[in-house]
Amino acid sequence: MSDKLTYKVLAVDDNDAHLEGIRHCLEDRYEIVTAASAGEALGVFSSFSPQVIIVNQYLNDTGGIEFLQQLRSINATTIRILITANGESNDAINNAVSSGDIYRYICRPIDIGDLQMTVANGLQLYESQQAESGLVQELKKKNEQLEYQNRNLSIMLDKFDDIQDRLFEMERFSAIGQMASFIIHDMKQPLDLIQSSVEALIHLQLTDDEKNDISEIVQFEMQRFTQMIYEILDYTRGKISMNFDIIPISRLFHRMDREILRYLTNYQIEYKGLLFSEEATVNVDATKFLRVPMNLIKNAIEALEGHSGIHPPSINLRVICDKDWVQFSISDNGPGIPEKIHEKLFDPFITINKSSGIGLGLAIVKRIIDEHKGRIWFKSSPESGTEFTFRLRNYLSSQEQQQ
Numbered sequence: 001m002s003d004k005l006t007y008k009v010l011a012v013d014d015n016d017a018h019l020e021g022i023r024h025c026l027e028d029r030y031e032i033v034t035a036a037s038a039g040e041a042l043g044v045f046s047s048f049s050p051q052v053i054i055v056n057q058y059l060n061d062t063g064g065i066e067f068l069q070q071l072r073s074i075n076a077t078t079i080r081i082l083i084t085a086n087g088e089s090n091d092a093i094n095n096a097v098s099s100g101d102i103y104r105y106i107c108r109p110i111d112i113g114d115l116q117m118t119v120a121n122g123l124q125l126y127e128s129q130q131a132e133s134g135l136v137q138e139l140k141k142k143n144e145q146l147e148y149q150n151r152n153l154s155i156m157l158d159k160f161d162d163i164q165d166r167l168f169e170m171e172r173f174s175a176i177g178q179m180a181s182f183i184i185h186d187m188k189q190p191l192d193l194i195q196s197s198v199e200a201l202i203h204l205q206l207t208d209d210e211k212n213d214i215s216e217i218v219q220f221e222m223q224r225f226t227q228m229i230y231e232i233l234d235y236t237r238g239k240i241s242m243n244f245d246i247i248p249i250s251r252l253f254h255r256m257d258r259e260i261l262r263y264l265t266n267y268q269i270e271y272k273g274l275l276f277s278e279e280a281t282v283n284v285d286a287t288k289f290l291r292v293p294m295n296l297i298k299n300a301i302e303a304l305e306g307h308s309g310i311h312p313p314s315i316n317l318r319v320i321c322d323k324d325w326v327q328f329s330i331s332d333n334g335p336g337i338p339e340k341i342h343e344k345l346f347d348p349f350i351t352i353n354k355s356s357g358i359g360l361g362l363a364i365v366k367r368i369i370d371e372h373k374g375r376i377w378f379k380s381s382p383e384s385g386t387e388f389t390f391r392l393r394n395y396l397s398s399q400e401q402q403q
């Protein structure tokens, strides 16, 4: 393990013979220097930098223990050995050992083997302490690196949060932009028609019949325009405030039936409304709920109108009640919903084959059904037309179940 070149020993004693004895024991193994007093030893200690220091318990200028304590404060890694007088061991010595001021003490008369063994063991401890402190240094360095990386990471995370915020913002703007471009595109058509009609009324010499025709166009396009504005307002309002009321299904059905009939008077479309059972009540905001069949009917009319050759075009409303559910179906024998929009049909801005659709009608329908905790689905094909079905809980039975 150790050799003369590697380790240095400083022996301190005011007795030359004692010093010679120690030198004799150790000089074959280590480089050894001696000092006759604590004062002299201090100078040698700093220039010679020994790994082991052996100090006599009594020195001319100080006590051995005190001196070793002093050296410990200068360099804590040195192996400090005390030589005590004839077998002496006392509390001060024991305390110095247990507090670590002294590594070991050796009693006079010195046993050569004991001294050599003590120094060798001390040096082993010294080596392992050095290795440990190397490891500790390495760990410290790694820790510092980790801390540095952590700091960088947290800076990067902050930046990432920033970027994410900006992305959300961009997404929001792009949604608003997308919505604006849809709306503007769709609103332009009625506005253009209104504008050209009004110009015709002002500038052209028209007969009364022609004036009436143009006025009707203006009126119709104004209605269409107003309708679009309401749809946008409804959708952008977000969560709708609801006014729920418990009403018998017969009352709701008759309101629905009446509204649909009134709406259909302007069209050549057959209509039948059927209620199959009156044994149910529903908890609804009737005014808002009526938007559901009306939006569906409007879509059905638009599909039937845009598709000539269906004879006769027809729309049906059927309401069936059972113990748990009240189920509404609105069907038409139109051309069916194009398959490519089936999957996203209830998403906003899904519109196809229409000159003036904004694509909010079914998104509003879905939102109203959700607000009523209901369900809606559809089936549609070019052969059999389209049927939307939506359900509400039968309030009567849900109350019974709760009791």
Ligand SMILES: Nc1ncnc2c1ncn2[C@@H]1O[C@H](COP(=O)(O)OP(=O)(O)O)[C@@H](O)[C@H]1O
Residues within 6 Å of the ligand: 295, 299, 300, 303, 332, 334, 335, 336, 337, 338, 341, 345, 350, 351, 352, 353, 354, 356, 357, 358, 359, 360, 361, 362, 363, 386
């Ligand atoms: N009964 C129906 N028959 C055929 N197509 C329909 C029917 N209902 C809805 N659609 C299709 O679904 C699309 C989305 O409808 P909607 O959300 O009301 O938007 P918009 O009517 O403004 O286009 C319509 O553009 C239309 O292509």
Ligand SMILES: [Mg+2]
Residues within 6 Å of the ligand: 295, 298, 299, 357, 359, 360, 361, 362
């Ligand atoms: Mg619509």
